Amino acid sequence: MNDFTKLSINQITTRDQWSLAQAIDGYASHGVTGISVWRDKLQDLGVKAGTRMLRDAGMTVTGYCVGGVLSARDDIVFQAQLDDNCRMIEDAAAIGAKCLVLIAGGLDEGSKDLTGARERAKEGLSLLLPIARAAGVKIGLEPLHPMVCSLRSVLTTLELANDWCDDLGAGDELGIAVDVYNVWWDPNLARQIIRAGSRICAFHVCDWLTDTRDLRADRGMMGDGVIDIPAIRKMVEAAGYDGYHEVEIFSERNWWRKNPDEVVSTVKNRYLQFV
Amino acid sequence: MNDFTKLSINQITTRDQWSLAQAIDGYASHGVTGISVWRDKLQDLGVKAGTRMLRDAGMTVTGYCVGGVLSARDDIVFQAQLDDNCRMIEDAAAIGAKCLVLIAGGLDEGSKDLTGARERAKEGLSLLLPIARAAGVKIGLEPLHPMVCSLRSVLTTLELANDWCDDLGAGDELGIAVDVYNVWWDPNLARQIIRAGSRICAFHVCDWLTDTRDLRADRGMMGDGVIDIPAIRKMVEAAGYDGYHEVEIFSERNWWRKNPDEVVSTVKNRYLQFV
Numbered sequence: 001m002n003d004f005t006k007l008s009i010n011q012i013t014t015r016d017q018w019s020l021a022q023a024i025d026g027y028a029s030h031g032v033t034g035i036s037v038w039r040d041k042l043q044d045l046g047v048k049a050g051t052r053m054l055r056d057a058g059m060t061v062t063g064y065c066v067g068g069v070l071s072a073r074d075d076i077v078f079q080a081q082l083d084d085n086c087r088m089i090e091d092a093a094a095i096g097a098k099c100l101v102l103i104a105g106g107l108d109e110g111s112k113d114l115t116g117a118r119e120r121a122k123e124g125l126s127l128l129l130p131i132a133r134a135a136g137v138k139i140g141l142e143p144l145h146p147m148v149c150s151l152r153s154v155l156t157t158l159e160l161a162n163d164w165c166d167d168l169g170a171g172d173e174l175g176i177a178v179d180v181y182n183v184w185w186d187p188n189l190a191r192q193i194i195r196a197g198s199r200i201c202a203f204h205v206c207d208w209l210t211d212t213r214d215l216r217a218d219r220g221m222m223g224d225g226v227i228d229i230p231a232i233r234k235m236v237e238a239a240g241y242d243g244y245h246e247v248e249i250f251s252e253r254n255w256w257r258k259n260p261d262e263v264v265s266t267v268k269n270r271y272l273q274f275v
Numbered sequence: 276m277n278d279f280t281k282l283s284i285n286q287i288t289t290r291d292q293w294s295l296a297q298a299i300d301g302y303a304s305h306g307v308t309g310i311s312v313w314r315d316k317l318q319d320l321g322v323k324a325g326t327r328m329l330r331d332a333g334m335t336v337t338g339y340c341v342g343g344v345l346s347a348r349d350d351i352v353f354q355a356q357l358d359d360n361c362r363m364i365e366d367a368a369a370i371g372a373k374c375l376v377l378i379a380g381g382l383d384e385g386s387k388d389l390t391g392a393r394e395r396a397k398e399g400l401s402l403l404l405p406i407a408r409a410a411g412v413k414i415g416l417e418p419l420h421p422m423v424c425s426l427r428s429v430l431t432t433l434e435l436a437n438d439w440c441d442d443l444g445a446g447d448e449l450g451i452a453v454d455v456y457n458v459w460w461d462p463n464l465a466r467q468i469i470r471a472g473s474r475i476c477a478f479h480v481c482d483w484l485t486d487t488r489d490l491r492a493d494r495g496m497m498g499d500g501v502i503d504i505p506a507i508r509k510m511v512e513a514a515g516y517d518g519y520h521e522v523e524i525f526s527e528r529n530w531w532r533k534n535p536d537e538v539v540s541t542v543k544n545r546y547l548q549f550v
Binding site: 146149150151208 | 382386387388389393420421422424425426431432434435438459460461462463483485487488489490500501502503
């Protein structure tokens with residue numbers, strides 16, 4: 001039986017209802033001790049005030065979202081993106097995030113050069129690693145679902161994330177974030193989770209809705225879809241992961257429209273039953 | 276420079292405009308010599324009449340769509356689906372289709388047993404192989420995009436299709452249909468196409484739209500999206516495939532609403548430029 005000691009909520013789950021301050025108060029009032037923070041929300045509150053509030057509430061920050069988008073071919077854009085990631089590394093250090101969640105980025109507008117975009121994103125990642133290491137921040141590389149390959153992430157599989165980690169020969173400053181939504185369909189999932197092993201630095205849960213209507217913002221609450229979440233949880237925990245289970249739900253049509261206290265209550269109920 | 280000798284059009288591309296008889300006439304009037312036929316359209320016309328019309332028009336039938344959906348756990352449903360596939364094998368033989376395109380099927384309603392559904396679909400495929408062989412029909416196993424895993428195809432990668440072919444130890448009665456839309460995002464694409472080699476019995480083209488709005492029926496015309504189709508064509512041809520290039524576009528919002536002669540003209544233009 002689960003209890004709530006390892007439950008974290010990614011604040012995107014209440015994106016349209018709560019500021020960061022409200023989310024910290026709201027989650028804490030429900031006994032939730034983990035939160036994943038989004039940059040725009042942190043900026044609204046200010047890094048100093050946010051850091052203090054998170055600490056005062058005793059919150060474990062399971063992630064800071066979302067860095068990366070390093071696939072641009074244009075050197076000026078690429079450098080600007082790198083600089084931006086450096087600022088995010090500073091923020092992540094300030095708020096004590098377990099990792100800076102990093103996505104690869106998609107294809108440049110008009111580009112069909114998937115291989116080139118992958119190389120560029122990997123180059124960008126390699127340039128960030130020493131900065132993250134110096135700051136004591138872990139980067140949580142997150143492969144996304146292949147359906148957002150062109151828009152958000154040319155890193156489409158856990159296998160490729162493992163390949164990049166191998167190739168970059170990084171240490172503790174580089175980990176992998178496993179989100180069931182992105183990987184549940186993958187025939188290689190079990191073996192790539194084993195291969196990821198101690199690299200796994202975040203475990204995100206939600207569900208896949210059979211009538212999915214949007215490539216990005218139509219995720220389901222655990223139990224409303226088809227993902228066997230406990231089976232995947234078992235895999236990541238057998239691989240050595242013992243951190244938080246972070247609920248991350250983008251939901252334009254449903255959860256972003258509901259009373260946020262109801263959302264958190266539902267997260268807690270479903271967590272007990274379906275994670 | 277392409278000519279049109281290897282251009283085929285899957286009649287789903289003009290699904291809402293043309294019956295099979297109209298599609299045969301229409302494509303032929305544009306000098307297109309290949310067609311892929313859908314079962315409901317063939318049934319509307321009748322197998323005998325359709326067979327005669329296809330032959331009289333000199334059409335090469337590059338595929339018959341779509342068999343499979345063999346993932347049901349329930350024995351009665353499973354058997355009914357097998358029987359139905361046997362009838363499709365007969366149809367495919369009658370119309371002289373290069374292959375019966377077969378998809379695995381999704382998850383049973385309420386099921387989260389992805390592994391079980393994969394085993395079941397593979398079992399179903401194994402039972403169809405001797406029947407296909409006896410009928411002189413090739414099954415073209417088609418992996419679909421991971422985003423339709425729960426709905427249409429637990430066979431989500433070309434690698435898994437290759438694994439199934441290896442495991443089933445089949446002969447010429449089993450091939451693989453490669454559709455750029457389903458596989459373009461796959462980091463293992465190049466090596467899995469080489470591995471597929473002479474198994475490749477169909478090559479389908481269309482494009483991935485960056486603003487995709489529907490998981491199934493929002494494919495783009497070649498050139499309107501991000502897929503480097505010539506690069507993938509080069510891979511399949513280097514692997515030994517020398518058959519038709521079949522244009523297959525599901526497009527609720529665009530191509531199904533247009534004048535079908537305009538659709539075919541556009542297909543021809545885009546084929547020259549983007550395939």
